[in-house]
Amino acid sequence: MPDRLLAIDWGSSALRGALLDEAGRVLDQRGAARGMLTIGPGDFADVFETTFGDWMDVPGTRCLMAGMVGSKQGWLEAPYCPCPAGLDEIVRALVRVPHAARGRTREIRLVPGLTCENRGMPDVMRGEEVKVLGALEALGLDDAVLVLPGTHSKWATVAKGRIESFATVMSGEFYALLCRHSILAKSLPVDDAPFDAPAFDRGVATALDGASLMQTAFSVRTLALFERLPEAARASYLSGLVIGEELRCRPLHGARELVLVGAPVLVERFERALARRGLAVRTLGEEVAWRGLLAIDRCAAESS
Amino acid sequence: MPDRLLAIDWGSSALRGALLDEAGRVLDQRGAARGMLTIGPGDFADVFETTFGDWMDVPGTRCLMAGMVGSKQGWLEAPYCPCPAGLDEIVRALVRVPHAARGRTREIRLVPGLTCENRGMPDVMRGEEVKVLGALEALGLDDAVLVLPGTHSKWATVAKGRIESFATVMSGEFYALLCRHSILAKSLPVDDAPFDAPAFDRGVATALDGASLMQTAFSVRTLALFERLPEAARASYLSGLVIGEELRCRPLHGARELVLVGAPVLVERFERALARRGLAVRTLGEEVAWRGLLAIDRCAAESS
Numbered sequence: 001m002p003d004r005l006l007a008i009d010w011g012s013s014a015l016r017g018a019l020l021d022e023a024g025r026v027l028d029q030r031g032a033a034r035g036m037l038t039i040g041p042g043d044f045a046d047v048f049e050t051t052f053g054d055w056m057d058v059p060g061t062r063c064l065m066a067g068m069v070g071s072k073q074g075w076l077e078a079p080y081c082p083c084p085a086g087l088d089e090i091v092r093a094l095v096r097v098p099h100a101a102r103g104r105t106r107e108i109r110l111v112p113g114l115t116c117e118n119r120g121m122p123d124v125m126r127g128e129e130v131k132v133l134g135a136l137e138a139l140g141l142d143d144a145v146l147v148l149p150g151t152h153s154k155w156a157t158v159a160k161g162r163i164e165s166f167a168t169v170m171s172g173e174f175y176a177l178l179c180r181h182s183i184l185a186k187s188l189p190v191d192d193a194p195f196d197a198p199a200f201d202r203g204v205a206t207a208l209d210g211a212s213l214m215q216t217a218f219s220v221r222t223l224a225l226f227e228r229l230p231e232a233a234r235a236s237y238l239s240g241l242v243i244g245e246e247l248r249c250r251p252l253h254g255a256r257e258l259v260l261v262g263a264p265v266l267v268e269r270f271e272r273a274l275a276r277r278g279l280a281v282r283t284l285g286e287e288v289a290w291r292g293l294l295a296i297d298r299c300a301a302e303s304s
Numbered sequence: 305m306p307d308r309l310l311a312i313d314w315g316s317s318a319l320r321g322a323l324l325d326e327a328g329r330v331l332d333q334r335g336a337a338r339g340m341l342t343i344g345p346g347d348f349a350d351v352f353e354t355t356f357g358d359w360m361d362v363p364g365t366r367c368l369m370a371g372m373v374g375s376k377q378g379w380l381e382a383p384y385c386p387c388p389a390g391l392d393e394i395v396r397a398l399v400r401v402p403h404a405a406r407g408r409t410r411e412i413r414l415v416p417g418l419t420c421e422n423r424g425m426p427d428v429m430r431g432e433e434v435k436v437l438g439a440l441e442a443l444g445l446d447d448a449v450l451v452l453p454g455t456h457s458k459w460a461t462v463a464k465g466r467i468e469s470f471a472t473v474m475s476g477e478f479y480a481l482l483c484r485h486s487i488l489a490k491s492l493p494v495d496d497a498p499f500d501a502p503a504f505d506r507g508v509a510t511a512l513d514g515a516s517l518m519q520t521a522f523s524v525r526t527l528a529l530f531e532r533l534p535e536a537a538r539a540s541y542l543s544g545l546v547i548g549e550e551l552r553c554r555p556l557h558g559a560r561e562l563v564l565v566g567a568p569v570l571v572e573r574f575e576r577a578l579a580r581r582g583l584a585v586r587t588l589g590e591e592v593a594w595r596g597l598l599a600i601d602r603c604a605a606e607s608s
Contacts, residue, residue, distance in 0.1 A: 119513065122526040152522065168522045170486070177481045182474070209423065211553035213518065214546075218456065218472045222426040242518075249515035
């Protein structure tokens, strides 16, 4: 009987899964545009079976899921685990999903999201915690500052293998709002223009020198008005303004190295912007989620 | 023959006009939801005649217009006048609109917008300059810092009666984007809730203590998630976050007094937020636009 783990990252807009063997090797991967937002209450089990049922039918296969699938609007709620949290705390907070198909009980567990308090304000993450843990495993680190750029970027501080605290920056969402719904949309090209590195750098420099995106963003319009920024360069410039502001607002607590985890197109922009701050950067792709889920699964096996 | 001025503030979304007698008294006012954005190229003269033709038919009536009507997409372009700019500079840059109706030439002139450079970035205003000049007249000031809150707030520094420089903050637009199009929309009530002063104050304090709205805005969602902010209080809290960030990002250059010009609902919020900074505040309504246009008209008469 094989010993296989189906590792799943089920977020708001996408569902991704990887089948891992006992050594943690990826045997196969699948994805579907069936994020939580596309699924009605009560339909999660069906989507799960449609996408991964054949893998789960093989005896000795268990499943560990992370992401918004464990939120109130997800399949089943896995209450947030408070920081500081590492493998042990997360394993103790795993939630079993009662589900059977074709007469057999499926072994499925949910990874809880994390919560912390920053200056009296709660913050939350769901799904990013497995990437953080995976990155620590991959790099052999116990202490690190990690950045996961995205719609809602997460900045996590890890000490002795536990996520001490983290902060959310809505930079990806602000960028999208400004591109699509603001007055700046009129100054941007209709079709995506290729990335313009000098314009991006100019945006980053402007943001680092500024105090608020609410003020610097207006320069997209005024530079356009006076024909001082070509149309094809404006989205890259705005991207630089947003990412520059994100870097400006995050204290690095003396870190000299930063770990970046994310899609290459975003990670490259952050790397470029961070170079101005004289920080060493190590980058990893989103597949570290599988490594994080595997680490949780192994820790759970040891402690059971 | 009477000596009358038709003073017009023709912005992106609204058209407002006041008929003033030779002493500057307001004889009558009219408004229409015919902002520049609702008017096709070539149709400005028709809208003007429909709205104000009968007033202009009285001999001895001339017209001065400010706002987006003088932009590239307006009736006729009145090129931006560079700062520092006071009455004299603006009068020299007035643009005559060639227009006749019922066989008679209309005496219509456009007030140019202003432009300035902040740290190598251009900034622009159109329409606010007449309110600034009107406020100076109304309060008998030659030196002041003025704030005109709105979709795009303007902060103007006046020295010796001239607008030295100004800055645009897209605070009203950011607030609207977050309310309508962001993930926070899900946490806000569908119908407008009444203003919640303590929630607003909490937002201001959070913003003054924070470094970016991209980070603080997420607390609307997390406070909602943990039921630590009632639904009816969330819009006021978000408004406090946005206005607090606007105050945080504006250096006051040692000013001890601030002049606020705008709609009462916005001005009251800014007054409330500014009280935390220990600044004296004087407030004026948007009707100071008429006073500013009158001052420009008189200065033009003197210098012709």
